Amino acid sequence: MPKQNSVSRHIVLTSHPSRSGPKPIAINWGAADPMQRGPVIATLTKSAHRNVIGTHSGGYAVYRALAVASGSLQSDHIADLTNTSPTERIGPYPSWSVADKIVSLDPYGAIASEVFASYYEQGYDIRPTIAITKAHINMPELQEAIAKGRLQVDGKIMKPGGDLVVTKAAIEPVWYLPGLAKRFNITEGELRRALFEQTGGMFPELVTRSDLEVFLPPIGGLTVYIVGDLEAIADPNKPLAVRVHDECNGSDVFGSDICTCRPYLVHGIEVCVQTAQEGGAGVIVYCRKEGRALGEVTKFLVYNARKRQEGGDRADAYFERTECVAGVQDMRFQELMPDVLHWLGITRIDRMVSMSNMKFDAITQSGIEIVERIAIPDDLIPQDARVEIEAKKAAGYFTTGDVLDANSLADVKGRGLE
Numbered sequence: 001m002p003k004q005n006s007v008s009r010h011i012v013l014t015s016h017p018s019r020s021g022p023k024p025i026a027i028n029w030g031a032a033d034p035m036q037r038g039p040v041i042a043t044l045t046k047s048a049h050r051n052v053i054g055t056h057s058g059g060y061a062v063y064r065a066l067a068v069a070s071g072s073l074q075s076d077h078i079a080d081l082t083n084t085s086p087t088e089r090i091g092p093y094p095s096w097s098v099a100d101k102i103v104s105l106d107p108y109g110a111i112a113s114e115v116f117a118s119y120y121e122q123g124y125d126i127r128p129t130i131a132i133t134k135a136h137i138n139m140p141e142l143q144e145a146i147a148k149g150r151l152q153v154d155g156k157i158m159k160p161g162g163d164l165v166v167t168k169a170a171i172e173p174v175w176y177l178p179g180l181a182k183r184f185n186i187t188e189g190e191l192r193r194a195l196f197e198q199t200g201g202m203f204p205e206l207v208t209r210s211d212l213e214v215f216l217p218p219i220g221g222l223t224v225y226i227v228g229d230l231e232a233i234a235d236p237n238k239p240l241a242v243r244v245h246d247e248c249n250g251s252d253v254f255g256s257d258i259c260t261c262r263p264y265l266v267h268g269i270e271v272c273v274q275t276a277q278e279g280g281a282g283v284i285v286y287c288r289k290e291g292r293a294l295g296e297v298t299k300f301l302v303y304n305a306r307k308r309q310e311g312g313d314r315a316d317a318y319f320e321r322t323e324c325v326a327g328v329q330d331m332r333f334q335e336l337m338p339d340v341l342h343w344l345g346i347t348r349i350d351r352m353v354s355m356s357n358m359k360f361d362a363i364t365q366s367g368i369e370i371v372e373r374i375a376i377p378d379d380l381i382p383q384d385a386r387v388e389i390e391a392k393k394a395a396g397y398f399t400t401g402d403v404l405d406a407n408s409l410a411d412v413k414g415r416g417l418e
């Protein structure tokens with residue numbers, strides 16, 4: 001039996017600060033001492049405590065609304081956080097308190113219940129925005145790498161049977177709006193207005209509450225998979241491999257052959273394991289930015305447009321077809337991506353498993369050194385994904401091989417729809 005609908009009868013407007021009562025705890029973004037910085041409080045149970053715009057869980061907040069509306073969730077439920085603390089300690093690192101280094105996640109998100117313990121005691125409902133746990137992962141390609149002798153079972157990092165021991169962290173986006181605006185070289189007002197308008201007016205506080213500078217946007221977050229010694233990640237004397245990967249459900253999960261996503265992701269994991277076994281660490285960052293953050297519907301529309309255009313799916317028209325449908329080629333905004341690397345305390349990447357110039361530029365411009373770039377090995381590229389890889393190389397992606405001219409690009413063709 002569903003519980004009784006627990007939506008309160010009075011609608012509490014959050015668009016204007018309450019005139020009476022104490023002000024919410026201030027957030028001084030970038031402050032070195034967490035108590036100075038202040039906790040991120042997005043509770044919906046005590047509206048006077050809220051010091052941010054938006055709510056937890058990204059886009060899943062809408063499912064929570066459904067659960068409350070349908071009576072299956074009490075709207076005043078407070079999380080019982082017993083035994084949920086991180087399995088491993090990450091940070092604090094100096095980058096956590098350098099102004100503007102991290103603007104799209106809360107560096108204290110995993111240790112909120114520890115560093116803000118005194119607020120919990122006073123009855124504040126503070127939720128972690130980062131959760132850290134341990135796991136074993138097993139992928140058929142990694143088993144194959146062991147069988148072929150590219151990877152070794154060491155019993156600690158790689159277990160017999162191909163079980164890879166990882167630490168993983170799930171991270172919810174937390175945006176410090178003034179820092180974000182600065183990153184994109186726009187005014188905070190322009191940013192707030194676009195966010196308000198382009199979400200159909202979903203968060204009026206974006207334009208009415210200039211006192212609230214932090215926004216929990218309704219978007220997907222990211223997951224970090226760490227292989228090897230966690231201490232090695234921030235240690236410049238130890239080797240570090242990194243792959244930053246943007247979600248491609250069709251390839252990553254279902255093995256679709258139109259792109260190189262899963263093979264490159266697995267190659268990244270392989271390099272991470274090798275680097276960890278050399279005494280260093282490997283980091284995979286998996287960002288929920290499906291279809292270059294244009295969404296999967298757009299991506300599939302583009303696939304049809306690519307395969308139905310005159311002359312068939314061709315490398316010379318690869319990016320153009322996305323632009324026709326979406327108006328842009330890409331909306332991932334890699335400028336925000338290095339934040340997670342700074343959260344991990346990374347200052348140098350020895351092996352960067354990516355050919356993307358956008359990722360490279362964003363990372364190096366944020367102050368992290370990249371020593372070596374590792375392209376996808378040729379034999380891992382599916383035949384139908386030749387279109388993508390040649391188009392990318394011609395557009396400036398890193399390669400140690402040849403880059404095709406316009407004529408040759410038009411000759412690289414993919415499969416038709418029939």
Ligand SMILES: Nc1nc2c(ncn2[C@@H]2O[C@H](COP(=O)(O)OP(=O)(O)OP(=O)(O)O)[C@@H](O)[C@H]2O)c(=O)[nH]1
Binds near residue numbers: 247259359
């Ligand atoms: N819109 C659109 N998205 C695509 C298309 N092909 C692949 N994608 C998406 O492109 C993104 C690829 O991300 P990554 O695997 O991180 O690769 P990358 O940024 O191109 O660079 P590398 O690090 O070199 O692999 C994913 O989000 C895919 O879903 C396409 O034709 N159109």
Ligand SMILES: [Zn+2]
Binds near residue numbers: 248252259260261262
């Ligand atoms: Zn893909």
